[in-house]
Amino acid sequence: MPLEILKPGLLSTIQDLGRYGYQKDGIIVSGAMDVVAHRIANILVGSPEDAATIEATLIGPTLRFTTPALIAITGGNLSPEINGEAMGMWRPVYAAAGSILSFQKPVTGCRTYVAVAGGFAIPEVLKSQSTYLRAGLGGYQGRALQTGDLIPLNEPADTIPEELKLQQNHTSFTQTTWALAPQLYYTSEEQPTIRAVHGPEYDLFSETSKTDIWEKEFQVTMQSDRMGYRLSGATLALSEPAELISSAVTFGTIQVPAEGNPIILMADHQTTGGYPRIAQVITADLPKLAQVQPGKIIRFQEVTLEQAQQLYIQQELNIQKIKWAVHNKTHHTS
Amino acid sequence: MKQKDMRFLQFYPLGDSAIVLQFGAIISPEIHHKVRAFANYLQKHPFPGLVEFVPAFTTVTVYYNPWLVSEKGNVDPYEKVLGIMKSMLIKTKENTETYKADTIKIPVCYGGSFGPDLEFVAAYTKLTPEKVIYYHSKVTYLVYMIGFAPGFPYLGGMNKKIAAPRKETPRSVIPAGSVGIAGNQTGIYSIETPGGWQLIGRTPISVFNPQQENPSLLRAGDTIRFIPITEQEYNLRKEQQHAS
Numbered sequence: 001m002p003l004e005i006l007k008p009g010l011l012s013t014i015q016d017l018g019r020y021g022y023q024k025d026g027i028i029v030s031g032a033m034d035v036v037a038h039r040i041a042n043i044l045v046g047s048p049e050d051a052a053t054i055e056a057t058l059i060g061p062t063l064r065f066t067t068p069a070l071i072a073i074t075g076g077n078l079s080p081e082i083n084g085e086a087m088g089m090w091r092p093v094y095a096a097a098g099s100i101l102s103f104q105k106p107v108t109g110c111r112t113y114v115a116v117a118g119g120f121a122i123p124e125v126l127k128s129q130s131t132y133l134r135a136g137l138g139g140y141q142g143r144a145l146q147t148g149d150l151i152p153l154n155e156p157a158d159t160i161p162e163e164l165k166l167q168q169n170h171t172s173f174t175q176t177t178w179a180l181a182p183q184l185y186y187t188s189e190e191q192p193t194i195r196a197v198h199g200p201e202y203d204l205f206s207e208t209s210k211t212d213i214w215e216k217e218f219q220v221t222m223q224s225d226r227m228g229y230r231l232s233g234a235t236l237a238l239s240e241p242a243e244l245i246s247s248a249v250t251f252g253t254i255q256v257p258a259e260g261n262p263i264i265l266m267a268d269h270q271t272t273g274g275y276p277r278i279a280q281v282i283t284a285d286l287p288k289l290a291q292v293q294p295g296k297i298i299r300f301q302e303v304t305l306e307q308a309q310q311l312y313i314q315q316e317l318n319i320q321k322i323k324w325a326v327h328n329k330t331h332h333t334s
Numbered sequence: 335m336k337q338k339d340m341r342f343l344q345f346y347p348l349g350d351s352a353i354v355l356q357f358g359a360i361i362s363p364e365i366h367h368k369v370r371a372f373a374n375y376l377q378k379h380p381f382p383g384l385v386e387f388v389p390a391f392t393t394v395t396v397y398y399n400p401w402l403v404s405e406k407g408n409v410d411p412y413e414k415v416l417g418i419m420k421s422m423l424i425k426t427k428e429n430t431e432t433y434k435a436d437t438i439k440i441p442v443c444y445g446g447s448f449g450p451d452l453e454f455v456a457a458y459t460k461l462t463p464e465k466v467i468y469y470h471s472k473v474t475y476l477v478y479m480i481g482f483a484p485g486f487p488y489l490g491g492m493n494k495k496i497a498a499p500r501k502e503t504p505r506s507v508i509p510a511g512s513v514g515i516a517g518n519q520t521g522i523y524s525i526e527t528p529g530g531w532q533l534i535g536r537t538p539i540s541v542f543n544p545q546q547e548n549p550s551l552l553r554a555g556d557t558i559r560f561i562p563i564t565e566q567e568y569n570l571r572k573e574q575q576h577a578s
Binding site for chain 1: 346347348349350351352354356359360361373385386387388389390391392393395397400401404406407410411412479480481482483484485486488524525527542544545548549550553554
């Protein structure tokens with residue numbers, strides 16, 4: 001039974017954790033920009049963390065559930081509503097057949113994730129359901145969602161929390177009385193500080209550039225998307241010209257083209273590049289970066305590789321904690 | 335020579351989830367052979383926590399999951415993967431088996447509507463179009479890297495006599511299969527995309543097939559040769575493809 005798209009929003013795509021194993025073939029990873037919000041949305045509806053969700057950007061879509069559905073919305077707060085009534089984020093929500101999910105103004109953040117229990121019954125392309133826009137593959141027909149799309153859903157396993165089961169006859173929606181505590185997830189800040197380690201070509205940059213990257217403010221310009229964030233602020237330069245040989249790049253690589261404005265590579269980045277890489281955003285801060293709206297100001301903070309990996313591990317431990325907490329909440333009636 | 339290469343051999347991190355092994359600082363078939371040997375070894379001997387790897391001109395970048403590698407936070411992930419890669423490098427060197435693949439033949443219909451810039455390249459290089467085709471199809475090319483677009487090969491070995499600059503204004507649409515020249519490089523557009531290369535021909539075969547288990551026809555380390563074909567042959571190959 002499908003999910004009907006009534007309005008597509010600004011850019012709504014189907015994404016999972018990404019298409020790994022094919023970068024050596026020039027195939028980009030894609031996948032959710034805010035991987036943590038994506039994983040939590042799936043955890044809340046009892047799906048595997050790598051199941052696909054809908055990633056909506058700034059202006060959310062309007063969609064109709066043709067059958068009852070257990071859903072969860074996480075990530076940036078784009079003011080989700082069901083049948084015109086505000087619904088809670090970061091918790092399981094049970095939407096009745098015929099109910100309409102829509103979004104109002106973006107309050108905080110940039111990208112929101114809609115997980116539906118059971119997931120989308122769409123084919124995997126190269127072992128992933130992620131939409132690869134430029135090559136037109138994966139996701140729903142290889143493109144962003146459009147008005148009139150009918151996205152088929154899998155028959156979900158019974159993961160409906162006990163407290164919602166008691167109210168299944170509700171005509172609009174019901175939601176759990178609990179939600180994840182805000183300290184368990186990232187809440188967007190006005191001017192976020194993004195932590196980064198040195199990039200492979202850090203030492204080739206001028207002394208001024210090596211100071212500016214950590215001390216100056218950078219604006220995420222309007223020319224920013226799932227491929228990369230183009231920054232403006234201090235212009236950065238090498239201490240002397242260098243011919244670089246193209247090599248692999250990754251999500252969070254901060255590269256600097258000749259004109260000096262840095263670009264942060266995001267989820268849809270190309271697999272290889274030849275620009276000098278001044279820094280690399282730590283994996284634990286990529287979700288934070290994914291939630292920065294174009295036009296906003298960010299700063300970078302230097303950390304060591306060891307700190308970055310400790311933060312990575314802490315983030316995983318935090319997700320384990322969330323998993324355990326949600327499992328306990330949904331499997332026991334209080 | 336060996337001495338010089340060793341000086342450039344180095345490992346360095348690319349953020350908290352990847353390590354780069356660099357074999358040298360110049361583009362050469364010898365250095366790329368080492369890239370290929372290491373990538374082959376890694377392909378056959380994946381370690382727990384390995385996500386994937388990307389061979390390029392002089393490097394192999396190894397992506398790993400620090401959480402899985404760290405055994406849930408008990409081991410330093412960078413040091414552990416570095417250790418694994420170092421011991422793999424030694425085993426790669428012990429392995430004297432050389433990689434020999436057949437040269438992949440890429441049929442190309444040169445000129446006409448498939449190669450609208452062949453005349454320009456000929457005029458620029460002061461050669462006849464026939465000579466441009468001759469030089470382009472005479473040599474064997476080494477695939478150094480797949481990048482820029484899915485299945486797009488970076489090829490080494492083009493004769494400098496047919497080098498030509500990029501177009502000043504890139505085309506907004508270049509059909510898949512187009513064969514082009516930009517500077518000292520030649521390549522095959524794997525998907526329909528905008529681009530600024532001088533187009534000299536088109537191949538009827540698909541170098542990118544997302545429905546196949548190996549989606550890219552070419553891999554780093556392969557060698558290829560362009561075979562000139564007529565428009566009739568081109569159309570025939572296209573029809574055969576549609577039929578199968």
